[in-house]
Structure formats: C-alpha cells, structure tokens
Amino acid sequence: MKLVRHIANLGYGSRKDVQRLIRQKRVTDSAGRPLSDHELIAHDEIRIDGEPLDPPQGSVILLNKPVGYTCSAADQGHIVYDLLPDRFRHRKPTMSTVGRLDRDTSGLLLLTDDGTLLHKIISPKSHVPKVYEVTLARPLEGNEGDVFASGSLMLKSEKTPLLPAELEVTGEKSARLTLREGRYHQIRRMFAAVGNHVEALHRSKVGNLTLDGLEEGHWRLCDESDIEKLLPS
Template sequence: MKLVRLIANLGYGSRKEVMQLFREGRITDAAGEVLYTDDKVAHEDVRIDGEPLDPPTGLVLLMHKPTGYTCSRKDAGRLVYDLLPPRWRRRDPALSTVGRLDRDTSGLLLLTDDGALLHRIISPKASVAKVYEATLARDLGGGEGELFASGTLMLESETTPLAPAQLEVLAPRRARLTVTEGRYHQVRRMFAATGNHVDALERVAIGQLALDGLAPGEWRALDAAGVAKAFEPTVPGGR
C-alpha cells in the first residue's frame, strides 16, 4: 500500500491533507530522513512529526469501559470512541466494539477493525465465555444457580431458552455470572426473571482476558497471544 493511502487510512487526514504533510517534510523515517510519497518503508519505520505511526489494520483493543458511556457511534452523550485518540475515529477500516455493554454497565470491552475476528468472538457457535459481576437490589433466593445452569430459562419475548450459565454467589446481594451468549441485556433480564433487579453490573472477563489493573477509561492494544486468551475457558472464580 502506498504511503499516502496508508497514512490517510490511519486517520491522519484526507489524502490531500496527507500530501501536505509530505510537502512540509513532516513525514520521515526512523532516522529522521524526509520521506516521499513513492518511498517504500515498513510501517514501523515511518514517523510523523517524529512520532511512530499508529498501529496498522488488525488492531484489537481491550478497554475498561466506564459507566455512562455507550458503544454506539450515533447516540447522543458520551461514547466509548471518545476515550480513544480523536483520529482513531477516522480509521479505515473503522474500529467497532465487539458486542456491546449498555450505558450503565462497566468493565471489559473489546474493540477491533478486524471484522472476521469480531464475528468469531460474538458468534453463538464460538461459546466464548463472558464473566459479569452483579450487585443486586435484593438477596439471592438460593435457586438461581440451578435455574441458570438448567438450559431451560426462557427470557420474556424470546422463543428459545438460554444456554446453561454458571452462577457463583459472592455475597447475599452479589454474584458472578458466566454466560456464553450475548443476548440483549441478557444478565439483567436473567436476574429479572427471578424477581430481582441488577443495581450495578461489570464485565470482568472474556475467556481468560481480564482488566488486569486498567482503570475506567483506560485501554491497551492486544497482541496475538492476548487475543487468543479470549477463546480460552474461564477458571473457577471467573479469572
């Protein structure tokens, strides 16, 4: 791929704007030598104003989504994309969230521009484990674990039962729930089906991927080994 197109696709500007960066001598190699549009240079050796290029296509991010942010590009208010460098919203192909967490749910969120990977993770056939910790309005009744594990629970307005899910009681009003599906507001609706209400909800893991100390609003890029952890089964305790 030619340098102009590469840099434009990373969101640094339109092709016309990127051409201006070349004319101003702001695009160089790692040694500081000015580059020209027809030069052939490895991605990792290109600099703009002395800074390395943003990661190439195939980017996968792990974010600690705060409450109050939505995963849509169009909703009013705060969006998870606002937590990334502004030019990353102009990348082509675009970054997308891997599934969604609603506005009031916090925790582990993946974003990627790799469409095949996105669909592989969210596909029901993949049975990727998602682990949530819920704070409830009322004490657990004691029968939720058996119900969730039965594979017979039918959510309101749906026609197929949920796949078995694993419940771990953390306190009278706190629970860790591992699901392998991604239905609309699934965890909240599961507890609603038992007559309870989720006051706070956080996703703490996907497979063996965890937040590992990321503060709300922070993110990090994943390498291939990190991505592979999303497909590993969880261990007792949800980690």
C-alpha cells in the same frame, strides 16, 4: 499499500492532508529521515511529528469502559470513541466494538477492524465465555444458580431458551456470572426473571483475557498473546 493511503486510512486526514504532512517533512522513519509519498516502509518504522503511528489495520484494542458511555456513535451523550484518539473515528475500515456494553455497564470492551475475528468472538458457535461481576438490589434466594444453569430459562419475547450460565455467589447481594452468548440486556433480564434487579454490572473477562490492571477509561493495544487468550481452545 502506498504511504499516503496507509496513513490516510488510519484517520490522520484525507490523502491531500497526508501529502501536505509529507511535504512539510513531518512524516519520517524511526531515524528521523523524511519520507516521500511513494515509499514502502514497515508500519512500525513510520513516525508523524516524531510519534509512532496509531495501531495498524487488523488490530484489537482493549478498553476499560466506564459507566455512562455507550457503544454506538449514533447515540447522544458520551460514547466509547470519546475515550480514544479522535482519528479512530475516521479509520478505514471502521474500528468497531466487539459486541456491546450498555450505558450502565462498565468493564472490558474490545474494538477491532478485523471483521473475521470480530464475528468469531461474538458467534454463538464459538461459545467464548464472558464473565460479569453483578451487584443486586436484593439478597440472592439461593436457587438462581440452578435456574441459570438449567438451559431452560426463557426470557420474555425470546423464542429459544438461554444457554446454561454459571453463577458464583460472591456476597449476599453480589455474584459472578459466566455467559456464552450475548442477548439484549441479558443479565438484567435474567435476574428480573428470578425477581431481582441489577444495580451494577461490570464485565471482567472475555475468554481468558482480563483487564489486568488497566485503569478505567484507558485503553491498550492487544498483542498476540492477548488474542490467544480471547479464543481459548
């Protein structure tokens, strides 16, 4: 792929904008040598104003989503893309969220422009475990774990029962819940079905991948070892 198209697809501007950057000698290699618009050079070697390029196509980003942000660019108010460089909104292909966390849910959120990987992670056939920390309005009754693990819990308006889920009690009003599917507001609806209400919800793990100290509102690029953790064998 030519240099101009490669940089434009990463959201740095139109092809004319990128050509202007090149004419201004703001696009260089890692040694500071100005690049021409027809050169072919490794992504990691390209600099704009001395700074490395954003992650290349086919990347996965790990974000620690705060409460108050939604995953759809069409929503009003704060969206998760506000936490990323503005250029990310203009990448081709689009950097999409891997599933969604609702406005009132915090924690581990993945974004990628690798459609094959995205569908592999969210596919029910993959059974990728997702772990949530739940804070409840009322004390647990004690039978919730059996209900969730039964594989027979049917939520209102659903046509098939939920897959078995694992509940670990962590406090009188708190629990850790592991799911292997993702339905609309599933955890909130599960606890509503057993007479409780979720006050706070935080996703702490997908596959074997955790936030590992990543601060709220911050993001980082996933490496190969992270991808291996996402899809544990």
